Amino acid sequence: MKRPLIPVAAPSLTAREHRYVNQCLRSGWISPRGPFVARFEQRFSRACGARYGVATCNGTAALHLALAVAGVGPGDEVIVPGFTFIATANTAVYLDAKPIFADIDPVTWTLDPTQAARRLTRRTKAIIAVHMYGHPVDMQPLRHLAHRRRLALIEDAAQAPGARYRGARVGSLGDAAVFSFDVTKILTTGEGGMLVTSNRRWAKQARLLRDHGMDPRRHFYHPVIGYNYRMTNLQAAIGVAQVERLRQLLTLRRRHARRYARGLAGVPHLTLPSSAAWADHVYWMYAVLVHPQSGFSRDRFMRALAREGIETRPFFPPVHRQPPYRTNRRLPVVEAVCARGVTLPSGATLTEGEIDRVCRVIRRLLRTPWPT
Ligand SMILES: Cc1ncc(COP(=O)(O)O)c(C=O)c1O
Structure with missing residues (x-):
């Protein structure tokens, strides 16, 4: 493969x-x-x-x-x-x-x-x-x-x-x-x-x-x-x-998240993950929301990254919209988040250079130059 x-x-x-x-x-x-x-x-x-x-x-x-x-x-x-x-x-x-x-x-x-x-x-x-x-x-x-x-x-x-x-x-x-x-x-x-x-x-x-x-x-x-x-x-x-090695594996995830946060700061129409004041977040996946005002649907954004050799995943679709569970009940926050969410490369083997490359590609797609 x-x-x-x-x-x-x-x-x-x-x-x-x-x-x-x-x-x-x-x-x-x-x-x-x-x-x-x-x-x-x-x-x-x-x-x-x-x-x-x-x-x-x-x-x-x-x-x-x-x-x-x-x-x-x-x-x-x-x-x-x-x-x-x-x-x-x-x-x-x-x-x-x-x-x-x-x-x-x-x-x-x-x-x-x-x-x-x-x-x-x-x-x-x-x-x-x-x-x-x-x-x-x-x-x-x-x-x-x-x-x-x-x-x-x-x-x-x-x-x-x-x-x-x-x-x-x-x-x-x-x-x-x-x-x-x-x-x-x-x-x-x-x-x-x-x-x-x-x-x-x-x-x-x-x-x-x-x-x-x-x-x-x-x-x-x-x-x-x-x-x-x-x-x-x-x-x-x-x-x-x-x-x-758990401590080391957690340090890597957190370090990656900090680098993404710096690399993607100020990109409009992109929501970066938040961490509540009471939370110590471990960033299993670095997950972002791509808003339609960016000019990209979530899926087109993912395809553009794939063309650059960058693998991403969509958020899990709402469970209450999956065939075995389909209901008419609306869960507005779930539906909005799931439609826009993408997880970026996040594994322990990711290098700083790779994170910078992902950020550069996203900045180019969303027309936001690196801050000087
Ligand atoms: C939130 C959540 N629950 C349960 C599971 C199921 O775990 P497994 O795939 O090891 O069966 C997963 C796996 O991705 C998960 O993300």
């Missing part, structure tokens, strides 16, 4: 990842049994400020387990932002529950707590707060709401390891949090995920469900129906190396 000149995200893999994977290969421990899985669970959950980690084959599986252990079931409603990756909503449907879509905040592009409160009914069982592109959700009002109404509060932190909300770590702000380690993510295992929680009972139940519902003390005895959602030792070996 031909790579674009500047890819939207590529993984940073060093001698450390190679060394740990080679240890797996030499030892023969390539299945979910093997020492790296527990090590990864311990190291990553500690980094999130949570007591327990349950590693899974991907982030969607972790989210499914989180809702299952929260007791979400048939007929329940789960509040989900209309702007997220579709897996957030799908996992509610896996449990025969119904995702109820709420609008987002126009500055942070994450679930608006006031809008979430408006969508509660007697059937609401859980709220999923999604930390979009690495910006944390305003969690305090959601925590109060969840407490008052006895709802489970799950963080979908797939895009935001290392982010903080009022100084507290993402992953420690709700009843449980889930992360994705797919290849574009800040910390990757190729495919992978983790549920973190400080609730011992939930962690135990999630482990049981992850392993076909098999009693860990009785081989092939299954008190409940579970899933095969395990992570392999090979994936976890990469994960341990990446979590040991």
Whole structure:
């Protein structure tokens, strides 16, 4: 497959990842049994400020387990932002529950707590707060709401390891949090995920469900129906190396964001990502909005960048406009943001020269010379 000149995200893999994977290969421990899985669970959950980690084959599986252990079931409603990756909503449907879509905040592009409160009914069982592109959700009002109404509060932190909300770590702000380690993510295992929680009972139940519902003390005895959602030792070996490098991987994302902010400052009709005063944003993706007054539709803007060898991605389309979820309900902020949003190259391997090139091309397209 031909790579674009500047890819939207590529993984940073060093001698450390190679060394740990080679240890797996030499030892023969390539299945979910093997020492790296527990090590990864311990190291990553500690980094999130949570007591327990349950590693899974991907982030969607972790989210499914989180809702299952929260007791979400048939007929329940789960509040989900209309702007997220579709897996957030799908996992509610896996449990025969119904995702109820709420609008987002126009500055942070994450679930608006006031809008979430408006969508509660007697059937609401859980709220999923999604930390979009690495910006944390305003969690305090959601925590109060969840407490008052006895709802489970799950963080979908797939895009935001290392982010903080009022100084507290993402992953420690709700009843449980889930992360994705797919290849574009800040910390990757190729495919992978983790549920973190400080609730011992939930962690135990999630482990049981992850392993076909098999009693860990009785081989092939299954008190409940579970899933095969395990992570392999090979994936976890990469994960341990990446979590040991987490600080470096976060520094890179933040440094890239600062350089983009300088390079794109003052370009009219382009909204750069904001960071609320209470947020420590980790910029999984450097995401911008292209307004029609620029003379470019979002898609024409993306095509113009592609012609220059610069790969971008559109924002996820509104989930309530996707065929399985289509409704007449309007979520005006979600719809405006999704129609205009583009993510620029953001991976850990991006160089300063590449960021400058992306900024130069955008300035040329939007007819804004470099400031002197
Ligand atoms: C917000 C969000 N939730 C869930 C997921 C699902 O994670 P995975 O692709 O690892 O299953 C993703 C993945 O991109 C995501 O961005």
